[in-house]
Amino acid sequence: MMAADGTIRHDWAIDEIIDLHKLPLLELVGRANAVHRMRHDPNKVQKASLLSIKTGGCPENCAYCPQSAHHREVDLTRDTLMDPESVVAMAATAKAAGAERFCMGAAWRQVRDGREFDAVIEMVEGVRALGMEACVTLGMLKPHQAERLATAGLTAYNHNLDTSPEFYGRIITTRTYQDRLDTLATVRSFGIDLCCGGIIGMGETIRDRASMLHVLAGMTPHPESVPINALVPVEGTPLAKQPVIDPLELVRMVATARLVMPASTVRLSAGRSNLNREAQILCLVAGANSVFYGDTLLTTPNAGIGEDAELFAAIGELECNHVSASAA
Numbered sequence: 001m002m003a004a005d006g007t008i009r010h011d012w013a014i015d016e017i018i019d020l021h022k023l024p025l026l027e028l029v030g031r032a033n034a035v036h037r038m039r040h041d042p043n044k045v046q047k048a049s050l051l052s053i054k055t056g057g058c059p060e061n062c063a064y065c066p067q068s069a070h071h072r073e074v075d076l077t078r079d080t081l082m083d084p085e086s087v088v089a090m091a092a093t094a095k096a097a098g099a100e101r102f103c104m105g106a107a108w109r110q111v112r113d114g115r116e117f118d119a120v121i122e123m124v125e126g127v128r129a130l131g132m133e134a135c136v137t138l139g140m141l142k143p144h145q146a147e148r149l150a151t152a153g154l155t156a157y158n159h160n161l162d163t164s165p166e167f168y169g170r171i172i173t174t175r176t177y178q179d180r181l182d183t184l185a186t187v188r189s190f191g192i193d194l195c196c197g198g199i200i201g202m203g204e205t206i207r208d209r210a211s212m213l214h215v216l217a218g219m220t221p222h223p224e225s226v227p228i229n230a231l232v233p234v235e236g237t238p239l240a241k242q243p244v245i246d247p248l249e250l251v252r253m254v255a256t257a258r259l260v261m262p263a264s265t266v267r268l269s270a271g272r273s274n275l276n277r278e279a280q281i282l283c284l285v286a287g288a289n290s291v292f293y294g295d296t297l298l299t300t301p302n303a304g305i306g307e308d309a310e311l312f313a314a315i316g317e318l319e320c321n322h323v324s325a326s327a328a
């Protein structure tokens with residue numbers, strides 16, 4: 001096996017990634033931590049705040065997602081697009097609480113030109129004017145729409161691959177893996193950073209997890225931000241009965257992501273509410289260096305504000321006045 005020494009590579013083989021993933025846990029975490037320290041300040045954890053600006057009623061059928069209109073059993077209140085003034089006010093609150101990045105999510109299949117997209121542009125401009133990084137997730141994008149977002153100052157576009165190309169059809173059938181890759185390429189071509197990762201715990205194999213990392217690490221450059229989510233099974237979705245994964249599986253995934261994408265920000269995302277403080281800290285040791293904070297992540301529970309304050313106090317960050325900026 002080639003050593004994972006912090007070199008940026010785009011030629012990882014899937015089997016090489018599997019070999020890293022199955023290292024003895026302490027060896028894996030140790031190597032990941034060494035690479036993390038080469039490339040990042042080990043004491044710095046970026047705090048991102050996530051707001052659902054348009055909730056529910058999405059025409060896509062992602063099996064894990066309570067916002068899909070296909071999952072009629074889900075108990076979710078749908079909301080129309082929020083107004084830009086309220087969104088920017090929530091961003092200001094999040095900034096005062098220590099957030100550096102403000103992420104806005106709309107449950108759309110794709111962006112449509114018109115009043116709603118104009119409002120999103122206004123939100124991006126408003127968040128940037130606060131001096132914060134702005135990220136949006138809006139579904140598929142056409143080049144002229146990516147250009148407008150870039151002109152508005154968008155820092156990053158979130159568009160997750162979710163899982164491996166091989167497993168993808170078991171999770172989503174209303175769009176293809178190639179659709180995702182095309183949007184990512186469009187976003188990248190306008191100089192916007194990519195926030196792109198996936199979810200574990202949906203019934204995929206370790207090879208699937210490695211295969212997803214293989215696609216991500218094959219991108220040039222690597223996505224600047226890689227969210228690693230653990231499935232939060234939601235009643236009424238097809239994955240409702242999926243068992244919650246062992247936190248150590250998340251640790252392994254974070255560590256492997258850190259080894260194959262040494263310079264990226266690895267974000268501990270959904271599923272953090274199922275981790276105790278110590279498991280979260282182990283993820284941070286293994287190379288995660290960003291978290292979402294706030295009571296909810298779009299529509300699923302996140303670590304509570306009190307728990308986050310406790311977490312940041314425990315790792316030596318003293319600015320613990322976090323408040324939620326989540327609407328959902």
Ligand code: SF4
Pocket residue numbers: 058059060061062065066067068069106107108109139
């Ligand atoms: S994950 Fe996104 S695209 Fe899929 S159903 Fe949910 S909101 Fe729609």
